[in-house]
Amino acid sequence: MSDAFRLFVTCPRGLEPLLAAELLALGATESKERSGGVAAVGPRELAYRACLWSRLASRVLLPLANFPLEDADGLYAGARGVDWTDLFSPDSTFSIAVAGHSPAVTHTHFAGLKVKDAIADVFRDKFGRRPDVNTDEPDIRIHVHLDRAEANLSLDLSGESLHRRGYRGATGEAPLKENLACAILLRAGWPEIAARGGALIDPMCGSGTFLIEGAWMAADIAPSLMRHRFGFEAWLDHVPALWQELKRDAQSRRDLGLKKLPPLIGRDLDARVLNFARKNALNAGLGHSIEWQAGDLLETRPVGDVPGLVVTNPPYGERMAAEGEVIKLYSLMGATLKSHFPGWRAAVLTSRPDLGPRIGLRADAIHSFFNGDLPVKLLQFGIAEAPVPEIGVPAAPAGGGEFANRLAKNRKHLGKWARRTGVSCYRVYDADLPDYALAVDVYEAAETHLHVQEYAAPKSVDPVKAEKRLREALAHLQASYEVPASRLHFKQRAIQRGASQYEKQGDQLRVFEVDEQGCKLLVNLDDYMDTGLFLDHRLMRLRLRKEAQGKRVLNLFCYTGAASVQAALGGARQTVSVDLSNTYLHWAGRNLSLNGFESDQRDRDPRPASGPWRGKARSASAQQDVHLLVRADCMAWLRDAAGDASDRYDLIFCDPPTFSNSKKLDDVFDVERDHPELIRSCASLLAPGGVLYFSTNRRKFKLDPAAIEGLRCEDITPQTLDEDFKRPPPAHRAWRITR
The missing domain is CATH 3.30.2130.30 (VC0802-like)
Structure with a gap:
C-alpha cells in the first residue's frame, strides 16, 4: 500500500x-x-x-x-x-x-x-x-x-469508539461524551487559560468529565493512552515499531505534564455522583490532581491568582424537578458568576437556550452541538470586572436595593411577630413592590426553607427587565437567609385553569414536617404548585380548632386536611373530609396520623354510570368513623347527603377552588356561578346552632344575595387575615353563615 x-x-x-x-x-x-x-x-x-x-x-x-x-x-x-x-x-x-x-x-x-x-x-x-x-x-x-x-x-482502525477513554466506571444520569466535553473546552479557550495557570471549575460536575478531560488537556496527556486494544493491531499492514515509538513519546509527555497542572475543582450536591467522579479521576491517573467538593453551586468561589474558566452542563431531566427549579438554577448561577468571578470566563452547555437570558450575562459566543440526538447550545460569557469593595465590607448582590430594603424591613417585623406568636410558616413578602412580583414564604422545619413564587408579569412589562429583577430578588433572598439553592424552592405562578394549580410540578418527593401552633403538618415544597398548607387560612384553622370541641365537623374541598387536623386537636367528635383527589386525601390521612388520629378513607365512584351514587353510601355519622376521608365530587356528595336528614354537622368549612374542569368531574366548577347552590347545600346540612364558614380566594368575588337568602351572613375577612397577610387586596374573603 x-x-x-x-x-x-x-x-x-x-x-x-x-x-x-x-x-x-x-x-x-x-x-x-x-x-x-x-x-x-x-x-x-x-x-x-x-x-x-x-x-x-x-x-x-x-x-x-x-x-x-x-x-x-x-x-x-x-x-x-x-x-x-x-x-x-x-x-x-x-x-x-x-x-x-x-x-x-x-x-x-x-x-x-x-x-x-x-x-x-x-x-x-x-x-x-x-x-x-x-x-x-x-x-x-x-x-x-x-x-x-x-x-x-x-x-x-480505532476499534471501539475513541470517546471511550477507559477511565469511566459507573455514572449517574447519562454523562456527557468525552469528545463532546473536549470540544466544549476547546471552544471555551481552556488550553490557553490553562497555559496561563488559570483554574478550571465545574460547579455541577456530575461524573467529572469536564475536569478529567480538562486535566488531560492541560497535562498534554494523549486521550487514548489508557486503551488496551485498537482496530489496527490485527491489520496485516500494521507497523508495531512505529506505534510503540508514538506510545513511548506520549508516555513521556504525560509524565512531564502531570507536574504542571493548574487548579482543578469539581463540585456537586449529589454525593453519590461525586463519588463516581472521584473513582473516574483515580482510574484516569488523576487521583490527587482534582479537588472534589460536595456543595451547592452558590457556594462556589474562584481559586488561584489568574482568572480561569467556569464550565458546566447544568442538569436537566432526572436531576431537576419543576420548571421553576430550572429557572432558579440559571438565575442564581448567573448571580453567583457575576458577584464572585469577575475577569473569569464561563461556558454553559444547555439544551434550553431560552433560559440563557436568566443567567443575566451577555453571551459573547454561541456554538451549536448535539449531545447524542439532543441539540444543545454552548453559551460563553466574559465576566466583567466588578468594583473593588471597601475593606471589611462584604460583597452584596448587584442591583435590587429596593427589594433588599423591603425584604429586610418585612423580615425584621414579621420575624419578631412569628417568634412571639409561635408561627413557624409565614409569608414575608407578597408583591409589595410592583417591580418585584414575587410571593415569598418562610418554612421553618428542621432547617429554614424559602418557597418563592413568581407571578406572571403582564405583557406590558419588558421581559428582560423582569428577568433582571427576578435574578436580583433571588440573589438577595439567598444572601439574606443564607440558604443553599436546595432550600430555595422556586415556581412560576400563572393564571390557572382547571386543576392546574394542583398538578404535579416534579418528583422530588421531599416532604417536611412543620408546626402550626402544636399541630404537625407535612408540606412538599417542590412537587406541586401549592405546598400542602394554605398559609393565609391559618387563623381560620385556629378558629375551627377553638370551636370544634364535641362537634361534628365537615371539611369540604379539604385539600390535605389541615383544617380537619386542627378540628381534631380541638376535640371534634368527628371530622369528615371530602375531596376528589386521592393524593390529597392520602396526604390528609398522613397529617391526621402524624398527630395521633386514625382515619378511615371511603372511595365513592366520582363518575357513576347513571343517576345518583351507585348504592347508598354508609352514613358518615357512624361512631367508629371518628375521622372519615371521602373521595368524591363535593357538589355531587352534597346533593346526595342532603337526602339524609340525620346527617347534620355543627361546623362546616368550605373553601372551594375558583375554577375546576378536572376530567374526574361531570361538569365544570366555577365558584362565581356555583356558590349559591354550594352555600345553600351546605346550610341544609347544618345542625341546629351550626355554623358554616365559607371562603374563596377569587379576586373581585361578589356574594350573590340569592345564596344567603334566609340565612345570617357576616363578613369576617379581617378576622381571618393574620399579620403576614394584612396587605391589600386580601388574600381571601371569608363569611360566617348560620341558619
Missing part, C-alpha cells in the same frame, strides 16, 4: 470544524469537513496519531471500496471485490457494523450478513477456511456505510 493514506475520521455532529483543525495539527496534509466527520490525507503516522491523540474523533476509518448500490446482490458483489486476505488473517476474528440507510437495502442486519458472506467466500477461495465472527471483542472491525444509492466499506 502507498504510504499516503486517505482516512475518514468520524465525530459527533457540530465537531467537524474542530476535528479538521486537530487533524492538521496531527500531521494531515489535507482535511475536509464532511457531515459527521472529516476526510483527511496523510502518512501512516497520521492514522496512529489520530487514534492515540484525537480528543474529538469517534472512529478512524480507512476507506476500502465505494460502489453503486442497487440491491442486496450488488452489496455482496461490491464486498466480494475487496481482497480481504490482504487486510487480515483467517485466524483473526471480525465483526461488521452497518450505518446509514438505503432504499435498496432497508435492513442493516441483512446488509451486514451480505458483507459477512462476501468476506467468508473470499477467504474460502484462497485458504479453504474462513475467519470467525466475534461481535463482542473482534480483532478486526469492518464499517459499512449505506448512503442512499452508494455503499462505502472501511476498515475501522
